Amino acid sequence: VHAVRNYRALIGLSVFQMTCLLIFAYLWKVAAARQGALNLSADDLLWYIAFNECVLIALPDLPDTIEQDLRSGRLAYLLPRPISYLGATFAEGLGTLTVNLMVLGIVGVLFTWARIGSFPFHPLCLIPMAALSLLAGAVAMVFQMIVGLSAFWIKEVSPFNWIWERLLFVFGGLILPLSVYPEALQNIAKLTPFEPILGGRSGLVFNFDLAPFLAVVGTLVCWGLLGGAGLYWIYRRGLRIVNIEGG
Amino acid sequence: MFYWHLLRTSIRSSISLRGVFLLETFLMVGNNFIFFILWWIFFRQFNDIAGWTLREMSALLAIGIGAYGLNQIFCGGTKRLSNTIVSGELDAFLTQPKNVLLHIVASKSYGKGWGHLLTAIILVFLEGLTDLPTLAILALGLICGCLVFTSAFIMAHSLAFWMGPIDSLSRKYCDSLYVFATYPTHIYSGLLQTTLFTLIPAGVISCLPVELLRSFEWKTFALLLGSASLFVFLAFLVFNLGLRRYESGNTFTPRA
Numbered sequence: 001v002h003a004v005r006n007y008r009a010l011i012g013l014s015v016f017q018m019t020c021l022l023i024f025a026y027l028w029k030v031a032a033a034r035q036g037a038l039n040l041s042a043d044d045l046l047w048y049i050a051f052n053e054c055v056l057i058a059l060p061d062l063p064d065t066i067e068q069d070l071r072s073g074r075l076a077y078l079l080p081r082p083i084s085y086l087g088a089t090f091a092e093g094l095g096t097l098t099v100n101l102m103v104l105g106i107v108g109v110l111f112t113w114a115r116i117g118s119f120p121f122h123p124l125c126l127i128p129m130a131a132l133s134l135l136a137g138a139v140a141m142v143f144q145m146i147v148g149l150s151a152f153w154i155k156e157v158s159p160f161n162w163i164w165e166r167l168l169f170v171f172g173g174l175i176l177p178l179s180v181y182p183e184a185l186q187n188i189a190k191l192t193p194f195e196p197i198l199g200g201r202s203g204l205v206f207n208f209d210l211a212p213f214l215a216v217v218g219t220l221v222c223w224g225l226l227g228g229a230g231l232y233w234i235y236r237r238g239l240r241i242v243n244i245e246g247g
Numbered sequence: 248m249f250y251w252h253l254l255r256t257s258i259r260s261s262i263s264l265r266g267v268f269l270l271e272t273f274l275m276v277g278n279n280f281i282f283f284i285l286w287w288i289f290f291r292q293f294n295d296i297a298g299w300t301l302r303e304m305s306a307l308l309a310i311g312i313g314a315y316g317l318n319q320i321f322c323g324g325t326k327r328l329s330n331t332i333v334s335g336e337l338d339a340f341l342t343q344p345k346n347v348l349l350h351i352v353a354s355k356s357y358g359k360g361w362g363h364l365l366t367a368i369i370l371v372f373l374e375g376l377t378d379l380p381t382l383a384i385l386a387l388g389l390i391c392g393c394l395v396f397t398s399a400f401i402m403a404h405s406l407a408f409w410m411g412p413i414d415s416l417s418r419k420y421c422d423s424l425y426v427f428a429t430y431p432t433h434i435y436s437g438l439l440q441t442t443l444f445t446l447i448p449a450g451v452i453s454c455l456p457v458e459l460l461r462s463f464e465w466k467t468f469a470l471l472l473g474s475a476s477l478f479v480f481l482a483f484l485v486f487n488l489g490l491r492r493y494e495s496g497n498t499f500t501p502r503a
Contacts, residue, residue, distance in 0.1 A: 009415040011416065012415045012416045012418070012419035012420075013419065015416075015419055015420075015423065016419045016422060016423055016426075019423040019426060019427065019447075020426065022439065023426070023427065023430050026434050026435050026439070027296065027430070027431075027434065029434075030296050030297050030434045154267075154270070155264065155267050156267060156271065158271075158359075159270060159271045159274035159275065159278070159359070160274065162274060162275065162278040163274055163277060163278055163281070165278075166277075166278045166281035166282055167281060169281070169282065169285060170281055170282075170284050170285055174285070175285060175289065176285075176288060176289060176292065180288070180292050181288055182288075182291075185288075
């Protein structure tokens, strides 16, 4: 509800998303003549980027929220409540993510469709893709929260957040599918959660099939569980410092 | 003189926590170079975009990122301008017998700007853009880019005088301008091309200096200087027009 009420931010995000898509639409138009090495056409690539950008831009700024909670001392008020701080922050973020994804998903699909004029996939594929985008966004949020919790030890988390975002760009295959990367980078990317969050998920839409879909779901769930365990462990360690310093 | 004294204080404040400053600078350089890897992969695949190779792209990134860094170091006060207007914090600036806009612009400096600037310098050396004429054009591009970034940010945030709390929209406009300035803008055509030299002046920031590097023409040179001057003039004009509509927020805001 809070995210819907903050419609100005949603307009801003939509404008930003269309800006990014416009850049790539032109970029791929120019590069289209020489993209023989890619399996995807210029139009397909724009769809691929639209699905990537949608999740990327829809992510709430959780590292900043957590940093503010720690800096302002709000955490001290939240801890005695009978709900988990991590759970509440995650649930709040998930709400924002869901609203953002709905708006940006519609804007992204309409914008890309208006530029290209056709769907290179069955429109019904958008339903499982939307669900997968939400799952991917939720997993990304878990890792964002880990970045946010670094505020227990450092003054500003934004430098780590930039690195996390840029790694997501590169190893997620934001503007180019990982298949065109040098082999070493591809191998590194496969060991990270970035690929299923962005490129691995978006690439599914072109030859949509249940088996690869479930494989990406499984990978995301595994990364989500692993990230969640890491998050909880870091949180417990961070709380010890808060106790030692008197909160 | 007042501007430089204020700026010196702001910069000292931004780098006072050495550890944080060094960490931010180091991570910002890393962050920018991870982004550079994307372009390296792109040019590995496509060789050139409408005649621009990785060399031109590196120059564009050096100018776009470096100019943004200069903005954060020397004109960081623009970042929260709309918030300052809406929350009534402008009162603190209005009570002093100095130019209000210059005062606001120099009132804040961000340490991470040095990371951007350092990235630009590394890119220049990495791509061998080190002969004297090239360095002179790059320096000119950085200064003009910083002025255009600052002017565009001031105008976007000054809309708060008329439209109220538009902080998130203004920030997204600023983000979009930075994003456009770090992508090649010569590939666009028609209305979008016009937009990129007017409403979202990313073309002025990074495309004109790179075109000057490719082949120096006095016409392009004059266009770059003229556009930067015009944007500065417009920023002062829009801010001062907006200031006439400003009503005090009746808030006490101590400024140390």
